[in-house]
Structure formats: C-alpha cells, structure tokens
Amino acid sequence: MTLLTVKNLSKTFDTGRGPIHAVRDVSLSAGEGECLAIVGESGSGKTTFANMLLGLLAATSGEIIFDGKPLQPRRSARDRQAIQLVQQNPLSSLNPKRTIGASVRLVLDTHRIGDRANRWKTVERALEAVGIPGDMRTRAPSSLSGGQRQRVGIARALACHPRLLVLDEPTSALDVLVQARILRLLNQLREDRGLAYIFITHDLAVVRNIADRVAVFQSGKLVELGTTEQIFSYPQDGYTRSLIGAVPVVDENELALRNKLAVTP
Amino acid sequence: MIRTLRIVGQNPLSLLGLILVALVVLAAALAPWISPFPSHNGAVVDFVYANQGPTARNWMGTDLVGRDILSRILYAYQISLFLSLVVLAIAPPVGTLVGLLAGYMGGWVETILMRIVDVFLSIPPLVLAIAMMGVLEPTLTNAMLAVTVMWWPWYARLVYSLARSEREEGYVLAAEVIGASTAHITFREILPNCLPAIITKMTLDMGFVIIIASSLSFLGLGVQPPTPDLGSMVAEGARYLPDSWWLTVFPGLAILVAVFGFNLLGDGLRDLLGVDE
Numbered sequence: 429m430t431l432l433t434v435k436n437l438s439k440t441f442d443t444g445r446g447p448i449h450a451v452r453d454v455s456l457s458a459g460e461g462e463c464l465a466i467v468g469e470s471g472s473g474k475t476t477f478a479n480m481l482l483g484l485l486a487a488t489s490g491e492i493i494f495d496g497k498p499l500q501p502r503r504s505a506r507d508r509q510a511i512q513l514v515q516q517n518p519l520s521s522l523n524p525k526r527t528i529g530a531s532v533r534l535v536l537d538t539h540r541i542g543d544r545a546n547r548w549k550t551v552e553r554a555l556e557a558v559g560i561p562g563d564m565r566t567r568a569p570s571s572l573s574g575g576q577r578q579r580v581g582i583a584r585a586l587a588c589h590p591r592l593l594v595l596d597e598p599t600s601a602l603d604v605l606v607q608a609r610i611l612r613l614l615n616q617l618r619e620d621r622g623l624a625y626i627f628i629t630h631d632l633a634v635v636r637n638i639a640d641r642v643a644v645f646q647s648g649k650l651v652e653l654g655t656t657e658q659i660f661s662y663p664q665d666g667y668t669r670s671l672i673g674a675v676p677v678v679d680e681n682e683l684a685l686r687n688k689l690a691v692t693p
Numbered sequence: 694m695i696r697t698l699r700i701v702g703q704n705p706l707s708l709l710g711l712i713l714v715a716l717v718v719l720a721a722a723l724a725p726w727i728s729p730f731p732s733h734n735g736a737v738v739d740f741v742y743a744n745q746g747p748t749a750r751n752w753m754g755t756d757l758v759g760r761d762i763l764s765r766i767l768y769a770y771q772i773s774l775f776l777s778l779v780v781l782a783i784a785p786p787v788g789t790l791v792g793l794l795a796g797y798m799g800g801w802v803e804t805i806l807m808r809i810v811d812v813f814l815s816i817p818p819l820v821l822a823i824a825m826m827g828v829l830e831p832t833l834t835n836a837m838l839a840v841t842v843m844w845w846p847w848y849a850r851l852v853y854s855l856a857r858s859e860r861e862e863g864y865v866l867a868a869e870v871i872g873a874s875t876a877h878i879t880f881r882e883i884l885p886n887c888l889p890a891i892i893t894k895m896t897l898d899m900g901f902v903i904i905i906a907s908s909l910s911f912l913g914l915g916v917q918p919p920t921p922d923l924g925s926m927v928a929e930g931a932r933y934l935p936d937s938w939w940l941t942v943f944p945g946l947a948i949l950v951a952v953f954g955f956n957l958l959g960d961g962l963r964d965l966l967g968v969d970e
Contacts, residue, residue, distance in 0.1 A: 482870050484866075484869060484870065503872070505872055508870070508871070508872040509872075512870060512871075513866070513867070513870045515863045515866065515867065516863075517863055519863075520862045520863035520864065521863030521864055521866070521867050522863075522864055522867075523862075523864040523882055523885070523886070524864075524886065525885035525886050526881075526882075526885070531864070531867075534868065534871060534873060534877075535871050538871050538872055538873050538874075538877075539871075539872070581867075584867065584871075588871070
C-alpha cells in the first residue's frame with residue numbers, strides 16, 4: 429500500500445539575488461512500512477524536501493498525498509500527528525530548560541492523547557519503548573548521553589503514533605557504536621509498529637543497513653531512485669556513481685566487516 | 694539555594710555585592726527604627742543644628758535646615774528601592790513580551806514591534822524622561838512612569854536577540870512539528886531559556902534605575918521636597934561645595950554603595966547563570 433505520494437513538488441526561495449530552486453519537480457512515493465533513504469550532499473534540497481513533508485514549508489508547486497488525501501500546507505492536527513520528525517542534533521532538539529519527560533509529554537498535551545492523569549504513565553512507557561528507564565523522565569537533557577538524548581527524540585516523535593517518520597540525519601551526530609545501536613532500535617521499531625521512514629542522510633554505510641529504496645538528490649533534483657541493491661550495485665546516474673565512489677574505504681574486506689558489525693545485534 | 698549561595702560565596706566580588714545590597718535593603722526596611730531622627734524624614738526645621746559637619750550627634754552632619762543627613766539617606770533608600778522595584782516590575786515584562794513575539798514570529802510582527810522599539814531607543818533615555826517630566830507634574834508616580842517608558846525597549850531588544858537565536862534551536866522546530874501553539878512555544882519553550890539573561894539584567898538595572906531616578910531629582914524633576922531623595926540631596930548640597938562637603942558627599946556615597954552593590958551582584962549572577970553578553 430502506498431502511504432505517501434509526492435507529485436512534481438518544487439520549492440523556490442526568492443532572495444535578493446534572484447530565485448533559488450531548492451527542490452525541482454520531485455516525484456516519488458513510499459509504501460507503508462517502507463524505509464526510503466534520501467541521499468545527497470549538503471545543499472541538495474533534502475532538508476527543504478523534508479520540511480515540506482512536515483508542513484513547515486509551503487510548496488511552490490506540486491502536491492503531497494498522504495494516505496490517499498492531499499495534504500494542505502496548513503495541517504490539521506491529525507495530519508501533523510501522522511508525520512513526525514527525528515532531528516540530527518539531539519543536543520539542540522531537546523529544550524535544555526525542560527525535563528525529558530516534559531518534552532515528550534508536550535506531544536500528548538498538544539494532541540490531547542489519553543487522560544491527563546495517565547499522561548506521565550504514557551510518557552514513561554514511551555521512554556521505556558526506546559530503552560530509557562521511565563523514572564529518568566525527571567532528568568534534564570544535559571544529564572543524558574548523546575545516544576540517550578537521541579532515544580528521547582525518537583520517543584517524542586513516536587508518542588503521537590505517527591505512520592511516517594522523517595529522520596533527518598538521526599545518527600550523524602553520534603559516535604559509531606551508538607550509531608549502530610540507534611539504527612538497530614529504528615529497525616526494530618519499524619518492524620514492530622509498521623512505520624514508514626524517510627531517512628535523510630549522506631552516510632551511505634547507514635543507507636545500506638536500513639533503507640529499502642534510495643532516492644538520490646542533486647541540486648534540488650531527484651537524479652536516481654531505486655532499491656538499495658540496485659543503487660549500490662548498478663548505479664545508473666553519474667552523480668550517484670561519484671557519491672558511492674566517494675565513500676572512504678580502505679579495503680573491501682574491511683567494509684564488509686564493518687557492515688556486518690553494524691547489523692548484527 | 695545552598696549551592697547558589699556557595700557559588701556566590703566563592704566569588705569575593707559578588708559576595709561584596711550581595712553584602713552591599715543586603716545592607717541597603719536592610720537600611721531601607723529598618724529606616725523608621727534605626728535612623729537617629731526618624732522625624733527628619735519630612736518637613737522639620739532645627740536651626741540650632743543647621744549645616745553642621747559630622748559630629749557625634751549627627752554622624753553625617755546636618756543639612757541647611759538642621760535635618761540629620763544619615764536619617765534622610767536611610768529614608769531616601771526606601772524611595773529609591775521602591776521606585777526601582779516598580780520600574781522593574783513593569784518594564785521587563787512589557788519588553789520581554791514584545792521581544793519574544795518579535796523574535797519568534799518574525800515577518801511583519803517583527804518589523805512593526807522592533808521599529809517602535811527603535812523609535813524609543815533613538816531618543817537618549819534621560820532626554821526622554823526629562824521631556825516626559827516637563828509635560829507631566831514632577832511627582833514620584835510620574836518619575837516611575839517616565840523611567841519605565843524609557844526602560845522597557847532595552848528589554849525588548851535583549852529578549853528579541855535572544856529569542857531570534859533560540860528560534861533556530863532544534864527544540865523549537867520539534868515543537869512546531871508537533872503542532873504546539875505559538876503561546877506555548879514562546880512562553881514555555883523559548884522564555885525559560887531567556888530568563889537567566891533577563892534576571893541578570895534586572896539586577897544590574899536596579900543600580901541604573903537608582904542613578905536615573907537620582908538624576909531626575911537632581912534636575913528637580915523627580916521626587917519633590919521635603920521627601921528625602923538621594924539625587925535632590927546631592928543637588929541641594931552642590932551649591933555649597935566644597936565648604937559644606939557633607940551635604941553632597943554622603944548622599945553621593947549612598948548612591949555609589951547601592952549602585953555598586955547591585956552591579957557586583959548582577960555580574961556575579963551572570964557568571965552563576967552562565968549568561969554571556
């Protein structure tokens with residue numbers, strides 16, 4: 429079942445020095461429970477694309493169809509609930525002046541999920557689902573490690589039971605070991621809850637481990653779209669080939685070993 | 694609280710500030726009981742002791758009509774602190790509200806609010822206050838009003854720049870994605886992150902408001918006689934310098950102690966709360 433269809437989506441920013449075409453005529457779709465990776469270098473329009481999916485930016489033209497219905501730029505609460513975001517930097521994505529429990533609870537309060545009286549219980553369960561003990565909900569983000577903070581970010585995104593999660597480089601601010609654990613958590617959550625992911629990254633090793641399909645963006649355009657297998661084995665586009673070629677690999681065996689380590693629990 | 698006191702205690706200058714502020718506040722609060730001549734707070738004349746230097750009876754001398762200067766300074770602290778507190782109860786909330794809305798919402802809200810702020814900031818503060826007092830009656834209430842009107846734009850400016858940088862933080866984006874209201878994002882998410890800077894500025898400003906209020910009364914535009922005021926005491930005595938030095942030196946020192954105290958305390962708070970300006 430197709431969950432998300434994007435048709436001819438474009439975004440142009442008018443600046444003093446003329447228009448900037450951040451996203452040009454992008455069409456793609458993602459199925460329920462699918463993980464679609466979006467790769468491309470900085471400035472390729474990945475984040476602008478994500479912001480339009482999240483309803484933070486209005487598209488210049490084109491449309492976004494979610495679950496069979498076109499999404500309006502001004503989202504209803506239900507549409508907002510359905511698409512959530514996990515950000516790159518877990519340091520800034522949690523308010524330093526609020527407890528992590530309060531940050532998660534904001535989702536429940538905003539969407540009036542459950543009884544007021546039971547919401548702290550719900551918060552604790554949401555934290556436990558991502559491997560954070562429930563009684564840590566009164567802690568400040570500063571007392572958590574980077575990986576723990578990113579788990580809280582994931583718990584927050586999942587608290588309103590979204591169907592699509594936009595992950596904007598969720599592992600690139602973390603060290604390698606923690607990265608692997610977060611990826612494992614994301615894979616497991618996707619399986620358990622049937623979530624679809626739009627996984628934005630420039631880390632191709634990560635893409636191999638998590639994505640079903642890959643969309644390659646270059647200066648706002650979708651230059652290639654295919655299954656992860658296809659893209660890595662037979663990249664068609666010259667740009668994709670250069671991206672894959674740019675992965676710093678010391679030798680093939682080491683790459684194989686690294687990938688194996690990252691996927692095995 | 695104990696931790697706070699310990700950190701303040703580790704910094705000798707802020708500790709000095711805390712002690713000076715405590716002394717000033719105590720002096721003002723206990724004025725009726727500790728001042729040697731409580732009645733000299735008002736229109737009292739005692740020509741036998743007029744215009745005398747410091748003596749055992751009048752530690753800081755007497756003024757031109759024989760009133761004890763120490764007593765009048767203690768009562769003047771009451772007025773100064775009251776005025777500062779009123780100004781700082783009104784100006785920061787107003788400025789913070791304007792700054793938060795302009796900084797977070799951007800667009801035309803930002804343009805309109807910040808241009809109004811710029812208009813206020815473009816007039817030198819004292820000139821604005823003097824102009825207002827020229828139109829209004831010179832009373833304590835109007836002095837507070839004038840100082841408040843010149844004071845809030847500085848808070849708007851401060852909070853605006855803080856809110857603008859906070860707006861770029863991930864937690865604001867997160868709240869927007871969730872669909873939280875503008876009121877929630879500004880007051881519950883952004884404001885708590887601006888509070889340390891606001892509180893620090895308020896502490897520093899206690900001293901500055903005392904100076905401005907004293908300047909206004911020095912010019913005859915603030916608190917009117919016979920109510921004691923540090924600024925008008927300095928102004929009165931200035932004509933008799935250097936012979937009757939005690940008329941100006943002691944009220945001047947009193948202003949210095951209060952302003953110095955609040956400044957040191959404010960600096961200490963800034964370090965304590967980790968605010969960088």
